[in-house]
Amino acid sequence: MRLVRRFRGHRLRWGVVVALLLFVALIPPLAGLNESLNPDASSRFQIFLGTSALVLALWAVSYNLMLGYTGMVSFAHAAYYGVGAYTVALIFKRYHLPILVGLAAAPFAAAAVGLITGLVAQRAVRLYFSLLTLAISQLLFSIVFSWYDFTGGDNGISITLPDQLNDYTTLYYFTAAVVGVCLLLMFILVRSPFGAALLSIRENRQRAASIGINVKAYELAVYTIAAVFAGVAGGLFVMYQQQAYPEMLYWTANAQPVVVSLLGGTTTFLGPAIGAFIYVVLDNSIAKQFPYQFDIILGAIVLGVVLAVPGGISDVPSVFLRLRERFRRGDVDAEAQPAESTGEAIRMFDVSKALATGAIQAEEVRSGQTLLRIEHLSRSFGGLRAVEDVSLEVKQGDRHAIIGPNGAGKSTLFNLITGQLKPNTGKVIFDGRDITGKAPHVIARTGIGRAFQITTIFPKLTVRKNLQYAMLAHRGYTVRPFGIADRMFSAEAQDLAEAVGLGAWADLPAGQLSHGDQRAIEIAISLALGSKLVLLDEPTAGMSAYETDKAMELVRQLATERHLTLLFCEHDMAVVFSTARTVTVMHQGRVLTAGTPEQIRRNPDVQKVYLGELEQEELGA
Amino acid sequence: MTPGQLLLFTVGGLANAAYLFIVAAGLSLVFGALRVINMAHGSLYMIAAFVTVVIANQVGAGLGFWAGLLVAVAATGAIGGIIEVLVLRRVYGREHLIQLLGTYAVSLVIAGGVRIAFGANYRTVASPIPGHIDVGGYSYASYSLFMIAAAIVIAVGVWAMLYRTNLGRNIRAAVADPDLLNATGVNVTRLYTTVFVIGAGLAGLGGAIVAPSQAIGSSIDTDVLVLAFAISVIGGLGSIVGSGVGALIVGMVVSFGLVIPATSPFALAFVFIIMTAVLIVRPRGLFGLPEN
Numbered sequence: 001m002r003l004v005r006r007f008r009g010h011r012l013r014w015g016v017v018v019a020l021l022l023f024v025a026l027i028p029p030l031a032g033l034n035e036s037l038n039p040d041a042s043s044r045f046q047i048f049l050g051t052s053a054l055v056l057a058l059w060a061v062s063y064n065l066m067l068g069y070t071g072m073v074s075f076a077h078a079a080y081y082g083v084g085a086y087t088v089a090l091i092f093k094r095y096h097l098p099i100l101v102g103l104a105a106a107p108f109a110a111a112a113v114g115l116i117t118g119l120v121a122q123r124a125v126r127l128y129f130s131l132l133t134l135a136i137s138q139l140l141f142s143i144v145f146s147w148y149d150f151t152g153g154d155n156g157i158s159i160t161l162p163d164q165l166n167d168y169t170t171l172y173y174f175t176a177a178v179v180g181v182c183l184l185l186m187f188i189l190v191r192s193p194f195g196a197a198l199l200s201i202r203e204n205r206q207r208a209a210s211i212g213i214n215v216k217a218y219e220l221a222v223y224t225i226a227a228v229f230a231g232v233a234g235g236l237f238v239m240y241q242q243q244a245y246p247e248m249l250y251w252t253a254n255a256q257p258v259v260v261s262l263l264g265g266t267t268t269f270l271g272p273a274i275g276a277f278i279y280v281v282l283d284n285s286i287a288k289q290f291p292y293q294f295d296i297i298l299g300a301i302v303l304g305v306v307l308a309v310p311g312g313i314s315d316v317p318s319v320f321l322r323l324r325e326r327f328r329r330g331d332v333d334a335e336a337q338p339a340e341s342t343g344e345a346i347r348m349f350d351v352s353k354a355l356a357t358g359a360i361q362a363e364e365v366r367s368g369q370t371l372l373r374i375e376h377l378s379r380s381f382g383g384l385r386a387v388e389d390v391s392l393e394v395k396q397g398d399r400h401a402i403i404g405p406n407g408a409g410k411s412t413l414f415n416l417i418t419g420q421l422k423p424n425t426g427k428v429i430f431d432g433r434d435i436t437g438k439a440p441h442v443i444a445r446t447g448i449g450r451a452f453q454i455t456t457i458f459p460k461l462t463v464r465k466n467l468q469y470a471m472l473a474h475r476g477y478t479v480r481p482f483g484i485a486d487r488m489f490s491a492e493a494q495d496l497a498e499a500v501g502l503g504a505w506a507d508l509p510a511g512q513l514s515h516g517d518q519r520a521i522e523i524a525i526s527l528a529l530g531s532k533l534v535l536l537d538e539p540t541a542g543m544s545a546y547e548t549d550k551a552m553e554l555v556r557q558l559a560t561e562r563h564l565t566l567l568f569c570e571h572d573m574a575v576v577f578s579t580a581r582t583v584t585v586m587h588q589g590r591v592l593t594a595g596t597p598e599q600i601r602r603n604p605d606v607q608k609v610y611l612g613e614l615e616q617e618e619l620g621a
Numbered sequence: 622m623t624p625g626q627l628l629l630f631t632v633g634g635l636a637n638a639a640y641l642f643i644v645a646a647g648l649s650l651v652f653g654a655l656r657v658i659n660m661a662h663g664s665l666y667m668i669a670a671f672v673t674v675v676i677a678n679q680v681g682a683g684l685g686f687w688a689g690l691l692v693a694v695a696a697t698g699a700i701g702g703i704i705e706v707l708v709l710r711r712v713y714g715r716e717h718l719i720q721l722l723g724t725y726a727v728s729l730v731i732a733g734g735v736r737i738a739f740g741a742n743y744r745t746v747a748s749p750i751p752g753h754i755d756v757g758g759y760s761y762a763s764y765s766l767f768m769i770a771a772a773i774v775i776a777v778g779v780w781a782m783l784y785r786t787n788l789g790r791n792i793r794a795a796v797a798d799p800d801l802l803n804a805t806g807v808n809v810t811r812l813y814t815t816v817f818v819i820g821a822g823l824a825g826l827g828g829a830i831v832a833p834s835q836a837i838g839s840s841i842d843t844d845v846l847v848l849a850f851a852i853s854v855i856g857g858l859g860s861i862v863g864s865g866v867g868a869l870i871v872g873m874v875v876s877f878g879l880v881i882p883a884t885s886p887f888a889l890a891f892v893f894i895i896m897t898a899v900l901i902v903r904p905r906g907l908f909g910l911p912e913n
Contacts, residue, residue, distance in 0.1 A: 073718045120901065127658065127717045128904040131854050135896040138847060142893065146886035252843045255725065262722065295733030302726035306719055307711050 084234025110231020459511025638872025653859030701821020857909020
């Protein structure tokens with residue numbers, strides 16, 4: 001059933017592409033036909049509108065590369081569009097070079113400006129990133145607006161195209177070809193492992209970094225790439241409008257690609273392109289007669305999309321589906337519930353399957369050698385010494401538990417090891433390399449996988465993609481801007497999903513699963529990395545006793561058979577003493593003692609500071 | 622530069638800072654308590670400016686202006702209440718993008734409505750406080766001095782509201798931890814509406830006060846919004862003191878940027894250079910709290 005549906009979706013998608021191509025190809029002949037039937041209609045004008053829709057489509061799709069695929073909101077995108085436009089206009093008018101030289105230079109100019117300003121904008125994150133792009137955009141606008149001698153100031157620059165391009169139909173097909181090539185390039189990019197990295201960043205920056213993705217570098221790359229295509233769009237704009245003007249760079253100009261993307265849907269690649277055609281049609285039917293009402297209608301549409309249909313027009317069918325489902329079931333809250341998963345996954349953990357999968361690889365064990373060495377590590381927050389002078393060693397193949405009461409510094413220690421925090425003093429040596437204070441993605445790539453205490457997964461991606469993208473990122477494939485990411489490691493990810501009992505739900509968005517199942521994904525991601533060392537921060541937090549047993553059995557067996565080294569912290573003493581071979585006890589940021597579970601059990605100090613208060617009966621001491 | 626010129630440009634800068642502070646304080650107050658950037662803030666300012674101009678011109682300068690100001694502030698406060706209930710309540714705690722787009726949509730609707738109601742032409746109104754004061758060979762419009770005084774009164778009023786009333790205490794508590802405040806029995810939903818109405822009212826007050834000093838057109842919404850952003854960012858989003866300092870910086874830069882002929886076209890560019898520098902060196906602004 002699911003297969004059939006997916007196949008249909010596939011056909012539908014290609015149907016949309018073919019229909020769009022046909023539509024684009026047929027606009028000039030249809031406009032001509034329309035003119036011959038209806039003498040009032042001007043085919044020239046309609047072809048002109050078609051050209052403007054194509055350029056808008058390119059501009060909007062390039063914006064959506066940031067918005068829809070990486071989750072960045074930029075107010076400076078119009079500035080790069082403007083830079084492209086001015087590049088073409090200036091090269092043609094001022095330096096008297098052929099217009100196509102200008103068009104070829106536009107993406108480079110936009111890339112240069114985009115890269116430099118992007119580097120600046122990246123100094124801030126999220127909302128402050130957006131505000132910084134606003135400042136940059138207004139700065140560029142002010143320069144263009146005020147520099148009369150070079151840019152013509154508020155008059156802008158007008159050009160007259162050479163004769164061979166000054167024919168509306170030729171220009172239309174030329175624009176269509178350039179836009180088509182650009183869209184194809186962007187499509188290849190978003191399907192590639194590089195695109196997978198972008199989606200990971202949009203979904204969860206912290207998880208993206210801890211599977212080995214250099215978040216800032218990818219964001220800068222996509223910001224610059226988006227600027228490149230915006231530059232091309234701006235160049236094409238000058239060719240059919242025959243002018244460039246400063247308002248193209250004004251910050252409010254960014255609203256157009258955003259609204260267009262929303263209209264068509266930000267979650268699909270071609271959504272913004274379809275939105276562009278809808279926008280141009282609306283703009284020239286309603287806006288021509290009722291210019292002021294058009295603003296209101298546009299506002300109402302944006303509001304409707306934001307509040308009711310987050311996916312845009314292309315998401316409308318799913319809204320109807322949801323409504324119908326609600327109506328049929330009479331169940332208003334149906335949507336709010338996790339869809340199908342019931343927390344069964346852990347019960348279905350399949351250890352033999354996990355052992356068979358090729359996804360989890362580790363080098364041959366050199367048992368007894370030190371894999372991770374921590375030397376005199378300290379970190380304080382203000383006056384609070386969260387971790388103080390901690391030294392410990394984790395041997396290859398060991399299963400090492402860190403225990404201690406709340407506030408003992410366990411999670412801080414983990415964050416110091418994996419780079420979320422930087423230590424004040426001390427060293428972290430992993431596999432012979434000094435990784436002290438390195439960025440999380442660098443540390444992840446050296447071979448440390450991590451499961452977080454608070455579930456950190458990609459909620460809107462399917463379970464399989466969660467695992468696939470982790471495998472791609474960790475192996476360094478995400479630098480590739482070609483190839484189809486979803487076909488890579490697909491079988492391995494399915495194996496791993498089955499191993500943690502999620503095989504049946506591999507095609508469901510991870511965020512729809514129950515808490516226990518999401519913990520299973522969390523553990524699976526940390527295993528999918530094929531890391532030598534796996535850090536588990538309270539891996540079974542929130543699981544039932546039964547689920548905990550099953551999950552830890554899986555972890556234990558995998559560690560043994562696959563030569564993984566485990567470092568975990570856990571409150572459940574039963575889990576600790578059944579799994580660990582070495583135990584380190586932390587108290588108030590310091591290491592109290594370390595030893596075998598048996599030694600720890602008998603240590604009177606440990607009983608006093610920690611176990612004594614809490615769990616003495618459990619130890620039978 | 623002579624001392625007379627220095628005074629002239631300083632007063633000019635203060636007058637700029639005065640109305641910009643009133644607008645930015647509203648934007649910043651709303652951001653501090655509600656964590657929402659209100660893209661429709663400039664639109665409320667524009668509505669108030671038009672309402673004031675129309676009423677003042679109908680009733681006649683002087684009394685008409687004051688009546689217009691009262692109606693404008695009441696109207697923008699009421700519109701703010703409607704926006705909060707209908708739109709903002711549905712976007713609290715969601716991504717910044719959704720909040721930006723939701724309030725942007727509102728600004729589009731208002732922009733269309735204003736153009737239908739008032740047309741696209743620029744409008745002006747006579748100053749309710751005519752005359753000027755001559756000092757050192759330069760004359761100063763009395764109304765500019767009134768604007769500066771009004772901004773100081775409003776600054777003190779907002780400060781007293783925040784630090785001397787129960788409402789202000791609740792607002793500050795909401796900034797720190799809305800869930801905890803809710804648990805103590807304060808109706809946070811109603812508090813948010815109140816804060817947004819006050820923020821909208823401040824936008825309206827700014828628009829009404831600026832009306833006699835500028836030509837009012839249908840694009841003043843985005844022009845003032847971007848400056849209010851710059852001020853809030855420089856001073857620190859959510860900080861009233863920051864809005865004051867930010868407004869002074871922006872007002873002075875715009876005023877003195879015009880002094881030197883070579884830089885005068887780029888006066889506004891300096892504002893955004895400062896904004897960029899602040900965001901890079903200290904993203905939370907001069908007086909802002911770090912974002913959790």
